[in-house]
Amino acid sequence: MVDTLTPVLSDNWDTDRAWTLAAYEKAGGYSALRTALDSEQDDVIQLVKDSGLRGRGGAGFPTGMKWGFIPQGDDKPHYLVVNADESEPGTCKDTPLMLASPHTLVEGVIISAYAIRASHAFIYVRGEILHVVRRLQRAVQEAYLAGHLGKDIHGSGYGLEIVVHAGAGAYICGEETAMLDSLEGRRGQPRLRPPFPAVAGLYSCPTVINNVESIASVPCIVSNGAEWFNGMGTEKSKGMTLYSLSGHVTRPGQYEAPLGITLRELLDLAGGVRAGHELKFWTPGGSSTPILTAEHLDVPLDYEAVGSAGSMLGTKALQIFDETTCVVRAVLRWTEFYKHESCGKCTPCREGTWWLVQTLERLEHGEGNEGDLEVLVDLCDNILGRSFCALGDGATSPITSSIQYFRDEYIAHLAQGGCPFDPAAAMLFSTDEPVLATAGATGYTAGGVV
Amino acid sequence: MTELETFTTSPMPGDAGRRLPETTIVELHELAGRYPLARSALLPMLHLVQSVEGYVTPTGIETCAEILKLTAAEVSAVATFYTMYKRRPVGSYHVGVCTNTLCAVMGGDLIFERLKAHLDVGNDETTGDGAVTLEHIECNAACDYAPVVMVNWEFFDNQTPDSARQLVDDLRAGHEVQATRGARVVSWRDAERVLAGFPDDRADEGPAAGPATLVGLRLARERGWRAPEPGSGDPPATDGHPVEAAQRADTSRAESEAEVEHSAADTAPAAKPSSEGAPEADTDRKGS
Numbered sequence: 001m002v003d004t005l006t007p008v009l010s011d012n013w014d015t016d017r018a019w020t021l022a023a024y025e026k027a028g029g030y031s032a033l034r035t036a037l038d039s040e041q042d043d044v045i046q047l048v049k050d051s052g053l054r055g056r057g058g059a060g061f062p063t064g065m066k067w068g069f070i071p072q073g074d075d076k077p078h079y080l081v082v083n084a085d086e087s088e089p090g091t092c093k094d095t096p097l098m099l100a101s102p103h104t105l106v107e108g109v110i111i112s113a114y115a116i117r118a119s120h121a122f123i124y125v126r127g128e129i130l131h132v133v134r135r136l137q138r139a140v141q142e143a144y145l146a147g148h149l150g151k152d153i154h155g156s157g158y159g160l161e162i163v164v165h166a167g168a169g170a171y172i173c174g175e176e177t178a179m180l181d182s183l184e185g186r187r188g189q190p191r192l193r194p195p196f197p198a199v200a201g202l203y204s205c206p207t208v209i210n211n212v213e214s215i216a217s218v219p220c221i222v223s224n225g226a227e228w229f230n231g232m233g234t235e236k237s238k239g240m241t242l243y244s245l246s247g248h249v250t251r252p253g254q255y256e257a258p259l260g261i262t263l264r265e266l267l268d269l270a271g272g273v274r275a276g277h278e279l280k281f282w283t284p285g286g287s288s289t290p291i292l293t294a295e296h297l298d299v300p301l302d303y304e305a306v307g308s309a310g311s312m313l314g315t316k317a318l319q320i321f322d323e324t325t326c327v328v329r330a331v332l333r334w335t336e337f338y339k340h341e342s343c344g345k346c347t348p349c350r351e352g353t354w355w356l357v358q359t360l361e362r363l364e365h366g367e368g369n370e371g372d373l374e375v376l377v378d379l380c381d382n383i384l385g386r387s388f389c390a391l392g393d394g395a396t397s398p399i400t401s402s403i404q405y406f407r408d409e410y411i412a413h414l415a416q417g418g419c420p421f422d423p424a425a426a427m428l429f430s431t432d433e434p435v436l437a438t439a440g441a442t443g444y445t446a447g448g449v450v
Numbered sequence: 451m452t453e454l455e456t457f458t459t460s461p462m463p464g465d466a467g468r469r470l471p472e473t474t475i476v477e478l479h480e481l482a483g484r485y486p487l488a489r490s491a492l493l494p495m496l497h498l499v500q501s502v503e504g505y506v507t508p509t510g511i512e513t514c515a516e517i518l519k520l521t522a523a524e525v526s527a528v529a530t531f532y533t534m535y536k537r538r539p540v541g542s543y544h545v546g547v548c549t550n551t552l553c554a555v556m557g558g559d560l561i562f563e564r565l566k567a568h569l570d571v572g573n574d575e576t577t578g579d580g581a582v583t584l585e586h587i588e589c590n591a592a593c594d595y596a597p598v599v600m601v602n603w604e605f606f607d608n609q610t611p612d613s614a615r616q617l618v619d620d621l622r623a624g625h626e627v628q629a630t631r632g633a634r635v636v637s638w639r640d641a642e643r644v645l646a647g648f649p650d651d652r653a654d655e656g657p658a659a660g661p662a663t664l665v666g667l668r669l670a671r672e673r674g675w676r677a678p679e680p681g682s683g684d685p686p687a688t689d690g691h692p693v694e695a696a697q698r699a700d701t702s703r704a705e706s707e708a709e710v711e712h713s714a715a716d717t718a719p720a721a722k723p724s725s726e727g728a729p730e731a732d733t734d735r736k737g738s
Contacts, residue, residue, distance in 0.1 A: 003675035010667045011677075018658040077486070086591045089550050095591040096663040099631065120486060127497070127534050127645050128546075128590055130603035131632035131656060134644060138653035163484060166645040168493050168532035171588065185492030185518070187531040203487055224680035231678055240677060243666075246593035247552055253594045253665030269669055287551065319552050319593065333551040337588055343531075427557035428597070429610045 002232050002258055004265065006240040008220050009213065010256045013100040019135050021142040024103035030148055032219035036111040037156040042072075044115040048218060050226035052238030056093075057083055057174075057211030058285055058314040060237075060303040063218075069198035070116045070206045078118040079207040081183065082109060082215055084125035084136075085167055085174040088286035089337060090317035093242040094212035096254060098125070098132045102139035106162065108215035110148060111222055113160050116208050120161050124179055127166040136164045171341035175389050176209040178343065189345045190389035213242060234260035237302030241316060247282075248274045248322040248426075260305070263318060264297040274428075277322035281405065285314015287334045288394025290401030291327075311401070326421035327406045328413055331398045332360040338395035349392030352383040356399065363410055366418040373403055373410055470513050474502050478517050481647060489518050492528055496535055498646035501639045505536040534645075541576040543621045544638045546587035546600040547614070553589070557610065558597040562586050564611040569618060581622045583638075594662040595630070602641040604629035607660060631663075632656045 012018050012027045024030070036044050049064030070078055082105065086094040098105055105123070113121045123140075125133055140162050143149045151159040165183060172178045173188040180202050182188035201207025217239065221229050230238040237259040243266055246252045250271030257266070263282065273279050281291045284301060290311040292299070299309045306313040321330065339353035359376055362368035380396035387393055403410065412420050424431055469475070478495050482488040492514060499510030506529045508522075515525045529535045547562040548554075565584055569577050576583040592598045595607030599614050606617060607630040620627050627635045633655035636644075644650050670676065 002678055003670070005666055005670040005673075005675045006677040007667050007670050007675075008677045010664075013659045014664055014667055014671075015658070017654070019653070087589060089589040090552055090593050091589070092591045092593045096659060100658040100663065126591070128587070128600065128603050129605075130641050130644060131605070131629065131653075134633070134649060134653040137644075137647075137649045141649070164647070165490075166494065166497065166647070167534075168496065169534035170532050182493065183490055184487070185489035185528065187528055228678060228680045244594055246596060247556065251662075251665050252596075253662030255666035255669075257666075269666070317593065321555065325555055330551045330555060333549070333554055337550055340588070423555070423559065426555045427560060428608075429557055431560065431611070 004261070005255060005257050005269070006232055007256045008240050009097060009101075009104060009216055009242060010254060012104075013096075018100050019102055019139070021103060021139070021146060024101065024107075028223070029103055029219075030107055030146075032222040033107050033110055033148060034154065036114055036222050037154060037158060041115050041117055044111065044222070047226055048115070048221060051221045051229040052226075052233070052236075053214065053217055053221060053229065054237065054303065055211055056213035056217065056241060056315075058088070058288075058312070060313060063210060063214050066198070066210070067112070067116050067208055069196070070208060071199065072117065074206065076205045077120065077203075078116055079202040079205060080109065080113040080116060080118045080121040081176075081179065081202060081207060081209045082121065082123045082212060083174060083176065083179060083209055084123050084132075084212045085179065086129075086212070087126055087171045087174050088288060088315050088317065089334060090246060090283055090286045090319040091244065091315040092246065092317065093244045093254060093315065095129055095132055097212060097216060097242070099129075099135055102132075102135045103143070104216045104219065105136075105212055106139050106143050107148070108218040109162060110143075110153070110160055111218050112208070112210065112215055114158055116206075118208070119159055120163070122183060122202075123162065123164050124173070124183055125164060125166055126173075127168050133164065133166050140164055170343075171337075172343045172389075172391055175391060178389070179209060180207065187343070189343045192388075232258035234258075234300060234302045234304070236304055237313075243301065243316045243318060245270050245318045245320060247320040248277060248325070249320045250274055252320075259302045260300040262298050262300055266301075266318065267297075267320075273320060273322050277324065280321050280323045280325055281327060281330075281402075282321065283314075283317060283319045283398075284311050286317040287319075287337070288312075288390070288397050289314040290397045291405065292401075293405050311397075322426070324421065324425040326364075326419050326423075326426075327402050327409055328360065328364045329419060329421070329423070331402045332357070332364050334398045335360055335395060338391065342391060342395075346388035346392065348383045349387040349389075349395065352379055352387075352392065353395050355379055356383075356395065360399070363413055364419055366413045366416060368414060370411065370414060373407065377403060468509050470499070470502060470509060474498065475513065475517075477646075477648070478513065482517055484647070489520070492518060492520075492525065493532070494646045496525075496529055496532075497642050498648075500536065500540075501642035501646060504539045504639060539576070539580075540638050541581050541583040542637050542639075543581060543618075543635070544583050544585065544600075544602050545618060545621070546585050546590070546603075548588070548590050548592075548596070548598045548600070549586040550589040552593050553597045556596040561597055561599065561609055561611050561614045565614055565618060568615050577622070579622065582618055595660060601627065601629070601635050602638045603645075604632035604635055604641075605660075606630050607662075629656060631660045 017023050045067045053063045054060040109121050170188045173182045177191035178188040197207045232240050243255045279294045284306050303313045335356050339357050342349045342353050344350045383392045384396045481491040481494045495514045511525045515522045549558045574585050597609050599606040599609045633652040
């Protein structure tokens with residue numbers, strides 16, 4: 001029986017100066033690199049295929065299979081691009097991973113790049129996390145000095161350069177082809193596919209784009225084996241992963257568990273919804289995944305079960321909202337985000353997100369009418385599947401799912417001529433008296449499990 | 451300086467003939483040399499321009515264009531796309547209050563309102579003393595520390611209106627300020643230099659992790675939970691070969707490479723689609 005929590009990626013986060021090469025190597029770091037360099041590239045790809053590792057950026061595509069799409073024996077350079085542009089609302093797993101243990105990522109990058117026969121790798125990290133950029137820069141520098149990077153790594157004949165590349169503030173650049181355009185020094189707008197990045201990616205060369213957590217999971221698979229990894233998780237969702245709890249929960253934070261744990265179990269570990277309150281709605285994997293409610297507490301949080309429940313596992317960003325939260329306000333704010341971040345390339349997303357915001361604003365302020373709900377659904381129908389990339393699709397998720405579960409609450413706004421909720425009740429601090437700087441989630445005592 | 455002036459494609463009167471410092475031009479060339487194709491350096495180069503100029507100036511645009519053999523219009527098109535590139539001078543401290551849904555609901559909206567009143571500025575405006583530029587920002591990947599405020603892109607976790615007011619007062623008074631999970635706060639220009647790719651040797655400052663980052667790990671330690679030992683014999687939970695399982699998960703489009711881009715939805719049982727038609731795998735996208 002596998003334990004409830006299985007710290008692997010997070011296992012060294014509490015060690016002294018965990019971000020340094022010395023601390024990482026003391027904990028066994030970079031031994032997987034030597035193992036990999038002693039293996040054939042194709043064997044490393046096969047190992048990752050056998051492990052069942054699936055993309056942790058949300059899409060859940062089998063990582064080894066993605067690598068397998070890279071043509072071999074061609075004369076073109078191959079590239080590995082790490083998607084460290086963590087910006088999906090609610091998502092906060094890669095950032096603490098890179099802050100605490102950047103070498104886990106760097107070692108994963110070297111092994112992965114070796115497997116796909118790339119001699120250049122890029123870590124595209126969002127620019128708004130300065131200290132993470134510093135830690136990555138330092139880790140790469142240390143890896144060069146230790147001979148883990150550069151020409152002829154440890155006498156293997158294999159060489160790799162890593163560039164840490166800071167973005168400049170654009171959610172869309174997390175979309176993998178927009179990321180490639182951005183990395184080529186252009187506006188970050190998605191590309192028409194085909195051709196796919198595996199054939200024509202960065203500089204029109206074969207390119208793999210993987211999420212930070214996916215790449216960071218590679219060293220432990222190389223060290224411990226595919227069977228060890230797929231001994232955790234569920235039938236089609238293998239291994240351990242980082243679940244991030246935030247919002248109205250007693251102890252928010254990172255919980256590393258085998259895929260398939262339920263929100264009920266996670267809330268139990270996290271001390272429940274904040275004291276005196278109950279769960280109203282939550283996202284399984286960021287704002288682009290349709291919201292779920294208390295009726296979904298026992299859904300196994302793996303790719304299949306969350307899909308069957310009408311949502312997506314996404315980034316496993318579990319944003320918890322209790323009964324004090326106005327769902328219309330929450331959805332309006334997310335929609336404003338999509339409007340702001342729409343790149344403007346395609347009409348359904350560019351125009352549609354503007355109309356969505358206007359319609360939702362009317363409803364939130366009690367100024368619309370019931371027909372506006374049908375307008376919203378119709379707008380979403382015209383965006384979903386008709387947008388150039390998944391940003392437009394994602395923008396419809398909170399709207400359609402909230403209307404599905406909370407239609408009455410939209411109507412209540414109309415009946416009352418405004419929002420029936422007091423925003424102060426949802427805040428994590430009191431506004432009537434001075435509040436200590438440390439208040440917030442940590443200021444609450446353990447509450448009951450929902 | 452108005453917005454109109456800032457992003458014009460030719461130097462404004464008074465700007466004509468002005469050059470960036472020679473050391474900056476050398477560093478811009480250095481950045482261009484770090485990539486297989488020089489144009490890939492444009493984002494870092496614009497960060498460097500901001501570190502020297504205080505925002506993206508016409509001179510900065512012209513210089514990048516010249517080095518990369520692009521037109522100024524091509525560089526402007528890129529500079530205007532990204533929110534971190536500023537069209538007007540930024541204060542010494544860029545204070546970003548997260549008002550995306552989760553932080554907003556937890557108190558970020560009130561923090562932002564209180565700071566606007568306290569500093570007497572609106573969104574994306576700078577205090578009269580040039581010390582603080584206030585802006586509401588989107589999700590900054592620290593939701594387990596909500597509500598979050600960023601100063602020059604350093605984390606200030608679990609904020610309240612009072613703590614945020616104290617923070618900006620300290621910044622304006624010139625006191626040294628330590629990020630919750632990060633370094634002693636440097637100036638906005640110095641931060642931009644690091645983002646451009648010139649480290650400032652502060653990587654060792656601050657903790658490895660904050661309390662929320664470690665909450666699961668500490669619980670596991672308390673309860674003696676750990677991942678299985680390699681070779682400990684726990685049989686794979688699968689009833690089939692894992693590769694087959696992965697392939698089964700994606701058979702609906704296995705014949706094309708489409709699944710490179712869209713995979714999550716493929717894995718949802720086709721028989722039970724969301725009644726809303728759940729969007730496909732948003733996620734390579736935000737992946738994060």
